[in-house]
Ligand code: ATP
């Protein structure tokens with residue numbers, strides 16, 4: 290089964306050809322990061338325009354690199370939510386037009402299901418059920434992946450997403466957008482124990498997350514130092530912040546895996562490429578006899594290969610989108 294997958298939910302225009310769900314024949318990504326860096330974040334209107342400009346050539350390259358043609362495809366998969374509505378619409382309209390013209394089935398894919406599915410690409414042995422921590426620019430969810438496309442949410446963030454916290458703290462110390470990778474790099478030179486930042490406590494669900502308090506603590510630390518005319522050790526600050534985030538992410542995930550009796554843990558989303566998170570999760574899993582799965586960085590941030598993998602499992606389970614498939618900017622995990 291060959292799937293042509295299209296992803297345009299945020300600031301990456303991407304297309305991929307995926308064979309039988311787990312074999313990536315091509316994975317083309319055109320990133321707009323340089324453009325949005327000028328504004329310190331993603332500008333939705335610019336993102337939509339850029340997607341329109343790039344999408345045809347990205348799809349053409351993906352088909353060309355796969356050595357196949359549109360005729361060879363069994364279905365077209367496309368991200369229809371969540372994300373920026375104007376950005377999503379470009380991919381959805383393109384996928385519908387191609388599917389209609391070539392008389393191919395159309396499959397709508399949930400972007401976050403795509404992030405989770407990135408784990409299947411490089412781990413042929415990984416199959417549901419397993420525990421998965423989803424940490425991206427807009428989401429922080431701890432879920433049980435019951436089956437392909439079937440999620441039980443154990444915990445979620447009450448405020449900022451993990452990636453959002455990284456981006457905001459990066460901005461506060463003058464690192465540009467996107468901040469996550471820059472914080473990761475700078476923190477390598479710092480001492481993670483230098484500053485004791487609070488570990489977020491939330492009432493109620495013990496698997497929920499909260500990062501706004503930590504973000505405020507970091508900003509207060511900076512303001513206080515500025516007021517006192519003290520110099521800030523930026524690497525120490527970032528390493529300590531990152532340590533606080535990773536601590537909570539790892540402990541929630543491993544606690545849940547133990548409580549629910551899972552011996553397999555995966556991570557997904559842009560923040561899953563964070564080196565401290567990978568290291569912390571690996572150590573905690575090893576200590577508890579849990580096998581830890583994580584995608585290569587290229588499959589952590591937005592890409593179409595992961596969308597093709599998710600589309601494959603939706604497709605073989607009989608999912609077909611109608612010609613009225615629309616972009617759903619606030620699509621929830623587990624909804625269709
Ligand atoms: P969503 O998937 O929730 O709709 P998104 O698609 O914008 O949001 P992703 O592309 O999955 O998010 O991830 C981007 C986020 O990952 C950004 O917030 C970025 O700062 C963060 N990120 C990327 N690399 C790292 C890293 N090495 N360390 C920490 N954060 C990182």
Ligand code: MG
Pocket residue numbers: 299300301590591
């Ligand atoms: Mg992006």
Ligand code: FE
Pocket residue numbers: 400404425426558559590591
């Ligand atoms: Fe994403």
